[in-house]
Amino acid sequence: MAPKIFIDGEHGTTGLQIRTRMAGRRDVELLSIPEAERRNAAMREDMLNSADIAILCLPDDASKEAVQMVSANNNVRVIDTSTAFRVNPGWAYGFAEMDKEQAGKIASARFVANPGCYPTGAVGLIRPLRAAGILPDGYPVTVNAVSGYTGGGKQLIAQMENPDHPDAISAPHFLYGLPLTHKHVPEMTVHGLLDRAPIFSPSVGKFAQGMIVQVPLHLGDLAEGTTMESIHAALVAHYTGQDIVTVVPLAESKALPRVNAVELEGKDTMKLFVFGTPGGSQVNLVALLDNLGKGASGAAVQNMDLMLAS
Ligand SMILES: NC(=O)C1=CN([C@@H]2O[C@H](COP(=O)(O)OP(=O)(O)OC[C@H]3O[C@@H](n4cnc5c(N)ncnc54)[C@H](OP(=O)(O)O)[C@@H]3O)[C@@H](O)[C@H]2O)C=CC1
Numbered sequence: 001m002a003p004k005i006f007i008d009g010e011h012g013t014t015g016l017q018i019r020t021r022m023a024g025r026r027d028v029e030l031l032s033i034p035e036a037e038r039r040n041a042a043m044r045e046d047m048l049n050s051a052d053i054a055i056l057c058l059p060d061d062a063s064k065e066a067v068q069m070v071s072a073n074n075n076v077r078v079i080d081t082s083t084a085f086r087v088n089p090g091w092a093y094g095f096a097e098m099d100k101e102q103a104g105k106i107a108s109a110r111f112v113a114n115p116g117c118y119p120t121g122a123v124g125l126i127r128p129l130r131a132a133g134i135l136p137d138g139y140p141v142t143v144n145a146v147s148g149y150t151g152g153g154k155q156l157i158a159q160m161e162n163p164d165h166p167d168a169i170s171a172p173h174f175l176y177g178l179p180l181t182h183k184h185v186p187e188m189t190v191h192g193l194l195d196r197a198p199i200f201s202p203s204v205g206k207f208a209q210g211m212i213v214q215v216p217l218h219l220g221d222l223a224e225g226t227t228m229e230s231i232h233a234a235l236v237a238h239y240t241g242q243d244i245v246t247v248v249p250l251a252e253s254k255a256l257p258r259v260n261a262v263e264l265e266g267k268d269t270m271k272l273f274v275f276g277t278p279g280g281s282q283v284n285l286v287a288l289l290d291n292l293g294k295g296a297s298g299a300a301v302q303n304m305d306l307m308l309a310s
């Protein structure tokens, strides 16, 4: 019998994209409730408890409520796409490429926390350098990023796409998270293996799907002898053996005049770049992804497949 999958929040931005990715799959049975009943708690509870894997695509509070609904039912495994459980030690962090053991941890977990879009890029760049001893304790890491506006879900999509919306946003690019307390900072700190919280400055551009995450570094403040080439080599070594996270060759990066935020739109992969001048004193590490691909729905389906294979 095909395993049953229920996407709670299937009519939202992340849920819809998971459904699209699952369309035509015969190896799973999708459980569904009509859009008009999406907030019907009794129906959701029934579906959640009928599923082999429940994928939660809900705001944090609704996710916590859904987890309560299945907590006593050991037959249901959960993938949560919200921020609610990402630094909870009882949950496996759903970034399969972050360590060699992570895919196995996800595969055998009952509870998997899908990473945030920005942390996917930031952790993807930072963690290998911490693990290799290149990024020392106390380094003042900064993370600057731009996201497609679908990252803000249905509400931000309406504000960006509908000029008649009462809170319409006309800016082609805006900074937010200005108090520097974005909800992704704890996740970047914990899974980036940082001992000091990074300064995180997010922004949104007038494009639907895509993301650039930047981590600029001063080489002189890293482990002795660190160069642009040794950072690149550490990233290559970390991501060898899989094909979802690609480290772009230095010669290829050097030839690029610009990085296009929407290059990976619709794809579930992530590209990492090391920019700078050979022999120079600074580098800029860049992650390129689709906020709804490797940053959300693509990662959720990847995690579901790992769990189904176990
Ligand atoms: N968009 C993105 O790029 C990313 C999103 N995420 C996370 O994924 C989750 C979903 O976000 P996203 O898809 O963007 O959000 P959306 O607002 O687009 O969709 C959320 C869906 O959940 C429904 N919902 C809200 N509250 C409840 C409730 N109490 N009970 C049942 N259903 C409810 C909404 O219904 P209604 O229409 O009635 O509000 C809507 O269908 C969030 O936790 C978000 O942080 C993670 C990574 C990236």
Ligand SMILES: CC(=O)N[C@@H](CCC(=O)OP(=O)(O)O)C(=O)O
Residues within 6 Å of the ligand: 081, 082, 083, 115, 116, 117, 118, 147, 148, 149, 150, 151, 152, 153, 156, 184, 202, 203, 204
């Ligand atoms: C553009 C935009 O608004 N992005 C969202 C993050 C999207 C994401 O990763 O979602 P989680 O809420 O699941 O972490 C934000 O900054 O809150």
